[in-house]
Amino acid sequence: MSANYTLLLKLEGPMQSWGYRSRFDYRDTALEPTRSGVIGLVCAAMGIARGEEISGFDVLRMGVRIDEPGRPERDYQTASDVVKADGSGTDNVQSWRDYLADASFTVGLQSEDRVLLDSIARALRSPIWPLFLGRKSYPLAVPPIGPSEALLPGSLEDHLLSDAPERRVVLEAPDGERVQNDWPLCFGERRFRPRSIRTTFSGEGDLE
Numbered sequence: 001m002s003a004n005y006t007l008l009l010k011l012e013g014p015m016q017s018w019g020y021r022s023r024f025d026y027r028d029t030a031l032e033p034t035r036s037g038v039i040g041l042v043c044a045a046m047g048i049a050r051g052e053e054i055s056g057f058d059v060l061r062m063g064v065r066i067d068e069p070g071r072p073e074r075d076y077q078t079a080s081d082v083v084k085a086d087g088s089g090t091d092n093v094q095s096w097r098d099y100l101a102d103a104s105f106t107v108g109l110q111s112e113d114r115v116l117l118d119s120i121a122r123a124l125r126s127p128i129w130p131l132f133l134g135r136k137s138y139p140l141a142v143p144p145i146g147p148s149e150a151l152l153p154g155s156l157e158d159h160l161l162s163d164a165p166e167r168r169v170v171l172e173a174p175d176g177e178r179v180q181n182d183w184p185l186c187f188g189e190r191r192f193r194p195r196s197i198r199t200t201f202s203g204e205g206d207l208e
Contacts, residue, residue: 002112005151006159007121009038012104013141016070017097017134020182020192027097029072029134032064032170033105034182035195037134041144042120043187047128051188061110063156063171065202070103099138108156117151161202173198 017029018037039057048054075097111117124131124145132138152159160169176196185191 003153004110004112004155005114005117005153006156007109007117007145007151008149008159009107009109009124009144010104010142011038011041011107011133011140011144012068013133013138015099015101015133015135015138016103017099017138019098019134020180027095029098029100030180030182031069031072031100032066032168033107033134034180035062035172036182036184036187036192038062038107038109039184040187041131042123044129044131045123045127046120047123051186054184054187056116059111059113059116061156061172063108063110063160063169065106065108065160066103066168066170067106068102068104069168070100072098073101074098099135106160108160110156114151121145121149121151161200165202167202169200169202170197171200172196 011033016033017027018032018034019028020030020034020036021028039054039060042057043049043052043054077095077097109117109120125143125147130136131140131144133140156171160171172195174196176198178198179194179196181192181194183193183195185193
């Protein structure tokens with residue numbers, strides 16, 4: 001039987017946005033990093049462009065521990081002289097963009113494919129393209145992974161639920177209580193499929 005390994009990432013910054021239901025003039029954010037946002041971060045680190053094949057990441061199982069939930073905030077913006085879709089002239093456009101202020105998360109990526117996790121870790125230590133927290137204007141406050149961390153043997157539950165302080169943890173699970181449409185199939189075409197997730201709290205033990 002193959003063993004599982006888990007790679008832990010720290011995603012922390014003054015502003016983060018993890019949208020998955022954004023439409024036109026409104027950009028939402030989830031309360032924790034989405035799978036599409038984390039895989040996008042990994043793709044930037046590895047130099048994988050939009051439209052390139054990303055199915056190799058499907059073997060990863062993701063979990064998020066909310067270390068600091070931060071504060072939901074909303075940014076209001078206006079743009080002048082925007083060309084109308086029908087070409088009939090210009091108009092002023094209003095938009096609203098949600099984000100999280102001062103949040104901190106520990107993201108776990110679990111897989112039996114140790115080679116893949118090793119390659120992700122190397123790329124995050126020395127990324128090809130700049131990394132950001134959901135939007136290009138939201139940089140990381142700390143590196144996502146330190147210079148010497150190794151892969152940890154075991155599952156997401158082993159490493160995200162083991163801390164004594166009670167913290168919310170969101171885990172991918174086939175019997176999850178809710179579905180979120182943020183599993184990326186192609187970033188170039190903006191295609192996603194639903195994934196099942198469940199919420200628990202650190203200190204509650206292994207759910208598998």
